[in-house]
Amino acid sequence: MTLHAFIRKKCALCGAISDHAELISTSYFGSPNLDGRPPPLGRWTLDTQIQNCPSCGYCAPDISEKIDRASVAVKSSSYKKQLREPELPELADAFLCFSMIMEKVGNYAKAGLACVHAAWVCDDETTMLAREGVE
Numbered sequence: 001m002t003l004h005a006f007i008r009k010k011c012a013l014c015g016a017i018s019d020h021a022e023l024i025s026t027s028y029f030g031s032p033n034l035d036g037r038p039p040p041l042g043r044w045t046l047d048t049q050i051q052n053c054p055s056c057g058y059c060a061p062d063i064s065e066k067i068d069r070a071s072v073a074v075k076s077s078s079y080k081k082q083l084r085e086p087e088l089p090e091l092a093d094a095f096l097c098f099s100m101i102m103e104k105v106g107n108y109a110k111a112g113l114a115c116v117h118a119a120w121v122c123d124d125e126t127t128m129l130a131r132e133g134v135e
């Protein structure tokens with residue numbers, strides 16, 4: 001069983017207040033995929049692993065914590081374009097924006113992992129659309 005709670009956060013960049021789902025607990029049934037993707041039920045908790053400030057677009061695992069130089073990335077035109085990329089799910093855009101911030105600060109491991117998470121979001125959406133008979 002997966003439990004979520006909504007937590008009120010103050011954005012470290014712009015000060016806006018917003019509510020975000022945080023994971024309280026989850027279960028895992030089975031083994032992770034070869035790429036490290038967790039099995040269900042934990043597999044369906046990606047939406048609790050990234051937060052997106054609705055005011056300034058800051059994307060981070062915890063938007064109440066400031067990441068040095070994040071504001072430079074968030075204000076860039078490439079970041080803003082990625083944040084509203086209509087071809088991808090919003091959750092994937094948030095992970096890719098966090099990846100851009102991590103790349104800006106030189107944390108390439110976290111940047112790469114955020115891209116993998118974005119790919120998982122896209123894969124999950126494709127799987128769900130296929131189950132619903134939508135192409």
Ligand SMILES: [Zn+2]
Binds near residue numbers: 012013055056057058
């Ligand atoms: Zn903000």
